[in-house]
Amino acid sequence: xxxxxxxxxxxxxxxxxxxxxxxxxxxxxxxxxxxxxxxxxxxxxxxxxxxxxxxxxxxxxxxxxxxxxxxxxxxxxxxxxxxxxxxxxxxxxx
Numbered sequence: 001x002x003x004x005x006x007x008x009x010x011x012x013x014x015x016x017x018x019x020x021x022x023x024x025x026x027x028x029x030x031x032x033x034x035x036x037x038x039x040x041x042x043x044x045x046x047x048x049x050x051x052x053x054x055x056x057x058x059x060x061x062x063x064x065x066x067x068x069x070x071x072x073x074x075x076x077x078x079x080x081x082x083x084x085x086x087x088x089x090x091x092x093x094x
Contacts, residue, residue, distance in 0.1 A: 005071040016064035020053040025065065028072060034087045037080070038073050045069060 003011045013022050015045050030043075035041040038065070052059045 003068055003071075005067060006069050006072075006074055009067065011064050011068055017062065017068075018059075020056070020059045021062060021065045023053045024048045025057060027067060028069065032072050032076065033079070035076060036086050041073065042077055 001013045003013060005011070011017075011024065017025065024045075028045060031041060033045050034090055035044065049059050051057075
């Protein structure tokens, strides 16, 4: 999968991330729309990196994964600023 960041950078998950990082990224992508804050997202990220793939132990965050996560945090901030409810995809006032 190719991830294009808001800054225009393309990250190829097949070649730029390890298998362990791809597994963590899948988890973070699922949580991305459900968290209520960037702080909550970072806690989930930290726990996922600490546990690793199937509790195999810590995973070191590469520069590529870090850039993807930073982009996800930007998108979370935008979603929250736009008033979109976690997990709903709709504005809070709807």
